[in-house]
Amino acid sequence: MKYSIFGESHGPAIGVLLNDIPAGVTLDMEEISLEMGRRAPGKSAISTARKEADVPEVLSGLCGGFTTGAPLCAMIKNTDARSGDYSLLKRFPRPGHADYTAAARYDGFADMRGSGQFSGRLTAPLVFAGAVAKQLLAARGIFVGAHIAAIGGIRDIPLTDGGFLKDKTAETVLRAAARKELPVIDDGAGEKMREAIAAAKREGDSLGGLIECAALGLEAGIGEPGADSLESLISRACFAVPGVKGIEFGAGFAFAEMRGSAANDPMEMADGRVSMRTNNNGGVSGGISTGAPLLFRAALRPTSSIAREQDTVDMEERVNAKLVVPGRHDPCIVHRAVPVIEAAAALALLEAVQKLYGIRGLCGRRQ
Numbered sequence: 001m002k003y004s005i006f007g008e009s010h011g012p013a014i015g016v017l018l019n020d021i022p023a024g025v026t027l028d029m030e031e032i033s034l035e036m037g038r039r040a041p042g043k044s045a046i047s048t049a050r051k052e053a054d055v056p057e058v059l060s061g062l063c064g065g066f067t068t069g070a071p072l073c074a075m076i077k078n079t080d081a082r083s084g085d086y087s088l089l090k091r092f093p094r095p096g097h098a099d100y101t102a103a104a105r106y107d108g109f110a111d112m113r114g115s116g117q118f119s120g121r122l123t124a125p126l127v128f129a130g131a132v133a134k135q136l137l138a139a140r141g142i143f144v145g146a147h148i149a150a151i152g153g154i155r156d157i158p159l160t161d162g163g164f165l166k167d168k169t170a171e172t173v174l175r176a177a178a179r180k181e182l183p184v185i186d187d188g189a190g191e192k193m194r195e196a197i198a199a200a201k202r203e204g205d206s207l208g209g210l211i212e213c214a215a216l217g218l219e220a221g222i223g224e225p226g227a228d229s230l231e232s233l234i235s236r237a238c239f240a241v242p243g244v245k246g247i248e249f250g251a252g253f254a255f256a257e258m259r260g261s262a263a264n265d266p267m268e269m270a271d272g273r274v275s276m277r278t279n280n281n282g283g284v285s286g287g288i289s290t291g292a293p294l295l296f297r298a299a300l301r302p303t304s305s306i307a308r309e310q311d312t313v314d315m316e317e318r319v320n321a322k323l324v325v326p327g328r329h330d331p332c333i334v335h336r337a338v339p340v341i342e343a344a345a346a347l348a349l350l351e352a353v354q355k356l357y358g359i360r361g362l363c364g365r366r367q
């Protein structure tokens with residue numbers, strides 16, 4: 001599953017080119033639009049004020065309602081750029097954003113209007129690609145969903161609690177969360193998160209958090225050992241999402257403080273099938289799926305563009321300087337990043353499934 005994302009935040013358009021899509025698949029465009037809408041900016045006071053419709057225009061790979069097998073290319077127009085907000089930032093780079101590293105890497109030639117190719121805006125085409133991947137995975141009985149695990153220290157109910165995974169209601173609660181602006185299981189926690197984001201914004205600050213993502217219906221035996229392990233593919237896809245700074249699978253960093261007797265997932269036969277009584281390994285062992293729900297969490301940093309005065313440098317005069325970042329910014333990116341993390345996970349899983357079953361094995365109409 002190869003995909004390339006193109007464009008810059010204040011250029012004419014952004015988009016994605018997806019290869020290795022099986023021919024003869026009907027894509028549910030309405031479902032894709034819903035996914036795009038979950039991420040789209042400009043919807044409320046807890047997100048950026050930039051307004052974009054984020055309607056994808058398919059340029060190739062789809063004809064008469066079926067995929068053709070040619071690379072699938074989708075383009076999304078940029079319509080609400082305000083590039084003046086960025087005129088100062090080449091000279092006074094924002095701490096925590098990519099202004100300084102982009103200048104170092106691209107010798108000062110990077111188009112940093114709207115943060116250029118580093119912008120969270122580039123996650124719109126990723127969501128398009130992920131929505132296609134989700135439909136292909138669904139045809140194999142695999143569901144990918146996520147929710148906000150925490151924002152600013154306020155926690156939602158973890159999927160591992162409440163029996164959601166055991167009684168198989170996880171898909172239902174994740175589908176319900178996906179319809180909310182703050183995709184949470186516990187609406188009370190969601191309201192507290194909303195207030196915390198609004199308060200941070202009033203204080204000229206921002207909040208970070210955690211996203212918990214699950215893949216359900218994944219059979220045992222998908223993945224590889226080594227550099228193409230399931231963890232590697234998923235981490236690689238998630239670290240391509242701007243703002244992601246950490247990933248953990250299952251018990252993750254808590255493993256460091258556990259004993260083997262507590263960390264191991266006891267095995268048993270249940271209805272004639274191998275199963276694990278606990279899921280500390282997050283559904284992956286040796287880089288390969290165990291057949292238990294695949295579970296991981298991504299940590300997102302607080303938005304770097306905050307309204308408070310910060311210490312930076314003057315790249316022209318080579319002296320210390322102060323900066324107040326102008327412009328429209330997300331006071332928190334976690335809620336908008338939930339469909340993005342799902343998309344990244346779906347693309348990574350599709351790559352692993354495709355490696356085992358091939359392109360036609362995904363769900364193309366057999367000739």
Ligand SMILES: Cc1cc2nc3c(=O)[nH]c(=O)nc-3n(C[C@H](O)[C@H](O)[C@H](O)COP(=O)(O)O)c2cc1C
Pocket residue numbers: 048096097098115118119120121123241242243244301303304305328329330333336337340
């Ligand atoms: C959906 C989304 C929206 C984002 N919105 C903003 C924003 O408004 N302002 C900002 O400074 N960073 C925003 N970010 C994060 C930056 O793009 C990111 O921190 C920056 O590119 C540096 O990358 P890094 O944090 O991965 O190191 C957003 C990220 C995502 C995924």
Ligand SMILES: C=C(O[C@@H]1CC(C(=O)O)=C[C@@H](OP(=O)(O)O)[C@H]1O)C(=O)O
Pocket residue numbers: 009040041048049050052081082085114115118119120121122124242327328329330
């Ligand atoms: C436009 C989006 O988010 C943008 C992500 C972003 C950043 O630095 O990542 C900075 C802001 O860009 P601008 O200054 O052009 O308004 C956000 O609005 C989007 O996600 O669609």
